[in-house]
Amino acid sequence: MSWFTQSISGTIGKKLLMSLTGLFLILFLVIHLAGNLQLLAGDGGKAFNIYAYNMAHNPLIKFVSYGNFFFILVHIIDGIILTRQNKSARKVKYAVSTNDSKSSWASKNMALLGIIILVFIIAHLAGFWYKFKNGSLADVVYDGVTYPNGYEVVSFAFSQPLYAGFYVICMVFLGFHLSHGFSSAFQTLGLNHKKYTPFIKKLGVLYSILVAAGFAIIPIVMYLKG
């Protein structure tokens, strides 16, 4: 193995990949949320449809989206490898265990939370992303220009209580994953200092709440609007 593959395949190297891919996804979620919030603009989907069209036809965004798929794959595969190793590091379990009561619930259940998010991502890609990409969207015309009407698909999906409910619940789990993941990623990078770690921890909690609530508010509002 070259020094590089050896460095990223070791215990700290694998965590480094987790951290860097996780931080990339954290940034991605901010952009994604900013775009999605236009669904609530109250303009029948005009802002959202124009935005979605422009995103889909911007070469830079296309390039970043391939990176995004690649990074999430790395994050998932690496997460599975780490979790399997962690399980085999203790083959005989304790009969009584109370010691980790000081660790957050999220930090002890990152893999479970990750799997829930994975299920969500698959449903999300199949339900929205695929429909946006396979050319099946109806057309809508704004100011003489034709756009695919993605808004229609979203608002139909969120008018169904099951779909909207599923979406909201998944966002709660995403929030928990991030509530540990955000600050953990900095610790993995070796960034821990009394000067800024308390700030990173607070920012992580704030980020998780805002992002989870931001994504969750969309189906709630759209469902209530009918």
Add this chain to the structure above:
Amino acid sequence: MNLKLKIWRQKNANDKGAFESYDVSDVSPDMSFLEMLDVLNEDLSRDGKDPVHFDHDCREGICGMCSLYINGKPHGPKDAVTTCQLHMRSFKDGDIIVIEPWRASAFPVHKDLVVDRSSFDRIIQAGGYVNVNTGGVPDANEIAIPKTIADQAMDAAQCIGCGACVAACKNASAMLFTAAKVSQLALLPQGQTERHTRVERMVAQMEEEGFGNCTNTGACSAVCPKEIGQEHIARLNREYIGAKAASDNV
């Protein structure tokens, strides 16, 4: 006070093992936890039974030999003490106390509550040392070390290698122990010669021993009798990343 103990008994590394219940009576609240076990063992020996094997040496919190997972927590219910420093006044009359060995694939059970922690020794052997010149004794304070750095190195050096961090971690990770050892030497001028090689070798050995990975849950620091903090794990990560980027070991 009278207590009921549920203790893990296992004849040897290959035995399956099981819990056994014992009653101990007239335990003084001033006894240490290990003295309470001594009383039990005297009773067992008198009855011609095999005493419960457990590790111990200094019995004053400095050697790191004592262990025991007591009622679901390494070194028992109190923070920042080893099992030998735990007093029976931390328990109530009539309590049921469950005592298990450290559980980790890298710490196989030898007998009863005794586990083999030589994986820690091999991590130290891999790089937890400094080379020094023989000859005249250098003057004290010849090399200036800032007080804050000396303090941090001393904090890390407090690690007694007990393994409670591994025992507590849901992944049985040895990151806190290794971090303490790497930190202590990386912080000081005397540790610079082997700085890169040390962290690379110690982490490689830690992997080879089959400890788990770090999820940054912080369970280790919460049970560490010497209160080694998470900042040392961050330093270990920093040292490792720096060494991988800059060391001459290809």
